[in-house]
Amino acid sequence: MSDPLLTRLTPPDVGKDLADRVVDTFATTTGPLGEVLVARSTEGVTYVRPVDDPDGFRAEYRRRLGRPLVPDDRSVPAIDARTRVDLRACSSFERDVLDATASIPAGQTRPYGWVAREVGRPAAVRAVGTVLARNPVPLIVPCHRVTRADGSLGRYMLGEAAKARLLAAEGADLDRLAGFTTAGVVLIGSDTTGIACLPSCHHARRITDAHRVPFRSAAAAREAGYRGCLVCRPGM
Structure with a gap:
């Protein structure tokens, strides 16, 4: 499977004790929907979420990735689909799902079942949905391009209105697709x-x-x- 995200991932290193690495940093930057909180390791962006709860952001990061965050007082570039990411804390299945999702062209959509087939697990539709619902780097890995089997947009971690806004900005004809x-x-x-x-x-x-x-x-x-x-x- 050819996918553009793979060239931006650091090599899988699941066996390494990530807690021994330099402490990760976080800051506010901009993305396609406005301001977001972004966590970064020395290898790339590791986590993206809305700006409304910095303390919750740090706590959830510690819970999910097992390491703390410290504020970054440097200027952080805006994020988009070209931003380098570090997904070493994800399982191999999670990385496969995120890689397949990143291969969906801008302005187009694919159902969850399509992603499951792309990763060689056609029966794992629900598991794919779980991975994308927990996508650590939305707005970079475009989980907003994944829809229900009938083509309806479905849920999105940043809200259904945000999903429609992102797709429309990419050139998707939402009225046509809804028809x-x-x-x-x-x-x-x-x-x-x-x-x-x-x-x-x-x-x-x-x-x-x-x-x-x-x-x-x-x-x-x-x-x-x-x-x-x-x-x-x-x-x-």
């Missing part, structure tokens, strides 16, 4: 190519009304003789 969800459409086929895509795939966006074939399931698309898009990989 497909309401109609029960989970795949869009092209009768000129015989290829079926997830509705948010950039190839699906180019299918004109006259050649668009809606499907309510991958099985229905297969039975109609369609094959899955190699870009969005809808699991057919």
Whole structure:
């Protein structure tokens, strides 16, 4: 699996006693939704959360990562999808899930089941949801691009309104996608190519009304003789 996040991760080092490392720091910086609290190790960003509870931020960091935080009085760069992260405190499964999520193109969405297939655990949809609900670095690893199976946006740790705002800022046509969800459409086929895509795939966006074939399931698309898009990989 090819993913852009992997090049920004430090090598897995789960066996190392992380408590022996230099104490991590935290500061306020900006992200796509405004100000956030950011914790950093010497290798990259380790944790991102809203700015409303600094004491709770430090306590939760200590609980989850097992080490303290100290304030950083230096200027911290704004965060975005290109920011280097340090996910060594995550399990291998958690890193796989976050890597797959980071490969979703901006302005597009993928269901939880897609992420589960990408990491080779197609039955682990609920476990994938748990990992993303606890994503240590939202706004960097874009868990806002992961949706329910029917295409509806679903929950987001920073709020459903924030999820919609992020996707809209990336160019997603939320009204169009909501229309497909309401109609029960989970795949869009092209009768000129015989290829079926997830509705948010950039190839699906180019299918004109006259050649668009809606499907309510991958099985229905297969039975109609369609094959899955190699870009969005809808699991057919």
